[in-house]
Amino acid sequence: MSKPQQRSAIIVGAGAGGIATAARLAKAGLAVTVLEKNSFTGGRCSLIHHEGWRFDQGPSLLLLPKLFAETFHDLGTTLEAEGVELLRCPTNYSVWFSDGERFELSTDLARMKAQIERWEGKDGFRRYLAWLREAHSHYELSVRDVLHKNFTSLRDVLSPTFVVTGLRIHPLHSIWSRACKYFWTERLRRVFTFATMYMGMSPFDAPATYSLLQYTELAEGIWYPRGGFHAVLEALVRLGERLGVQYRLSTPVKQVVTLADGKTVRGVQLESGEVLEADVVVINADLVYAYSNLFPQEQQPDLARYGRSLRAKAGSCSSISFYWSVRRKVPELQTHNIFLADEYRESFDAIFDRQDLPREPSFYVNVPSRIDPSAAPEGCDAVIALVPTGHLRDSRGFGPGTTTVKDDGVPRELDWPALVDRARRAVLETVAVRTGCGDLSESIVHEGVNAPHAWEAKFNLDKGSILGLSHSFLNVLSFRPRTRARGLRGAYFVGASTHPGTGVPIVLAGSRLTADQVLDDLGLPVPWRSVPSAILDQGVPQDLSTSKLDRLTPPRRGAVVAFLLLIVVWFALYVRYWRPVV
Structure with a gap:
């Protein structure tokens, strides 16, 4: 009896989503090839080196650690077994204000209590705990009902069960509006809303659901992989290679090729002209770029129209990022530092409404050598400054130095070299003064x-746009471009601009959804479905029935009813016999 032919998959792009999906499909038995245009893996999660200094090109902190654990768990291993050491940052952030004040965000409840009560009084801490409870609900519901579910049609959003979830995660409220309910000073409203920068959004627009990001920082901490963020993806690359994944770097893809029907994927054509065939093509390149540049639009005019509609959608912000090799220590800076503009709202409006660099920008400064000394030579620091700015208004039709924005309805050109210089001066002056x-x-x-x-x-x-498409209400769930490509059988997406969204842990959760969908469409078993989910089961107590000390015993409903009846009887007797006579 002949052996069934092995199915094959091509992954275009070796970013976080592509690397994780490649390992998953290889574990399921597919022959997987990853094609990457650059000479390195990791995409924006790659490293920059300079004479002993090391910088994370993109993400520099690890959040939602359970989602990372889940990826390795599904592949039959752990972060620790693959040589990844996570270092916990003792302080999450130092938030620096222009008036000389500083707020330190921390998992230490006592430190948080003292700081919050200083600004908002005794009742402020109670309100903080109430905010934390709401953010916890956003976190748990989002993990269960969003990150682990593929929204393949509008019916998924309109189902009664998800509508109930939707009401509880406040998608129609902004993070800012919910923060105003719990925090009554402008200072703390800013402290608990700036994290929308992770998604490239303004806190005045981002759905309140995403308070889950600051919740995970405060409940689970901020972590840094020793050796840089790329250490996590490097481990996934090695794991994939053990499972049979082949990586071809410096291999740009020209286009996806189809069968004669123009609607079924046959493989890809490289810039060199070589054609590689596969049963499945998973795109980890930027989704908006892919629909406009990689798909056969001549055969399918609908794809060209869809590509244009995607370019018209709201995108996340861009950034001006500096990577400084500093020949001395800067002990005044923590690992993670946030410098907030006085004109807080105006700084976001300039970015998201006018696609410009704010006159006074808010920005983030990371010193990886503070937590991991290997990031810089002895006695030195590596310093990264990320200044959010508007994305390019049009990626076509302008030279490398300018783009066009509208200021009060009047078009004008932005001189990007001048803006980079202005951003550099703003960062250096602000850091020095504060x-x-x-x-x-x-x-x-x-x-x-x-x-x-x-x-x-x-x-x-x-x-x-460094974080792909925006996460506004009409850009998430079933409204977000789907993991199965439009109009092409055998083509799929994984990454920031498809479901479930942006950010490395979210993209890793998305790789599970995409791999599930690919295997289901091919009629192949999904290996990790038979294994309990690391994230859903972590924290569930074991069966300790051998010890009565550890047995879970929720309060009995009958006892509660009896207690209430006792209260009623006591009150009746009090009214009848002991109440003072007026």
Whole structure:
């Protein structure tokens, strides 16, 4: 009896989603090839090196650790077994204000209590706990009903069970509006809303659901992989290679090729002209870029129209990111630092309404060498400054140095080299004044920069949007571009701009959904379905029935009813016999 032919898959792009999906499909028995245009894996999660200094090009903190654990768990291993050491940051962030005040976000409840009560009084801490409870609900419901479910049609959103969930995660409220309910000072409203920068959104627009991000920081902590964030993806690459995944770097893809019907994937054509065939093609390149550049639009005019409609959708912000090799220590800076603009709302409006660099930007400064000394030579620091800015208005039709925005309805060009210089001055001056660390510019021996045009060119990010499509209400769930490609059988997506969304842990959860869908469509078993989910089961007590001390015994309903009846009887007797006579 002949052996059935092995199914094959091509993954276009070696970002977080592509690497994880490749390992999953290989574990399910497919022959998998990953094609990457750059000479390195990890995409935006890659590293930059300079003479002993090391920088994370993109993400620099690890959140939602259970989602990382789940990926390795599904593949039959653990982070620890694959040599990944996670370092817990003792302080989540130092938030620096222009008036000289600083707020330190921490998992330490006592420290949080003292700081919150300083600004909002005794009742402020009670309100903080109420906010934390709501954010916990957003977290648990989102993990269960969003991150582990593929929304393949509008019916999934309209189902009665999900409508109930939807009401509880406040998707129609903004993070800012919910924060105003619990925090009564402008200072703490800012402290508990700036995290929307993770999604490239304004806190005045981002759905309140995403308070789950700051919840996970406060409940589970912020972590840093020793050796840089890429260490996690490097481990997944090694794991995939053990399962048979082949990686071809410096291999750009020209287009997806189809069978004669124009509607079924046959494989891909490389820029070199070589054609590689496969049963399945999973796109980990930027989704908006892919629909406009990688799909056969001549055969399917609908794809061209859809590509244009995607480019018209709201995108996340871009960034001007500096990578500074500093020849001294800067002890005034923690691992993670946030510097908030005085004109808080205006700083976001400039980015998201006018696609510009704010006059006074809020920004993030990361010092990886504070938590991991291997990031810099002895006696030195590696410093990364990320300044959010508007994305490019049009990725086509303008030169490398300018783009066009509308200021009060009047078109004008942005001079990006000048904006990069302005952002650099703003960061250096603000850090020096607020922290008292002195002029860093005198100690910088080398500088690397990624601005919107660099993000676009290096990673094919449409308009330089570093986090893909926006997460506004009409850009999530069933409204977000789906994991199964439109109009092409055998083509799928994984990454920031498809469901469930952006951010490395969210993309890793998405790789599970995409791999499930691919295997279901091929009629193949899904290996990890028979294994309990690491994230859903973690924290559920074991069966300790051998010890009565550890047995879970919720209060009995009968006892509660009896207690209430006792109260009623006591009150009746009090009224009848003991109430003072007036």
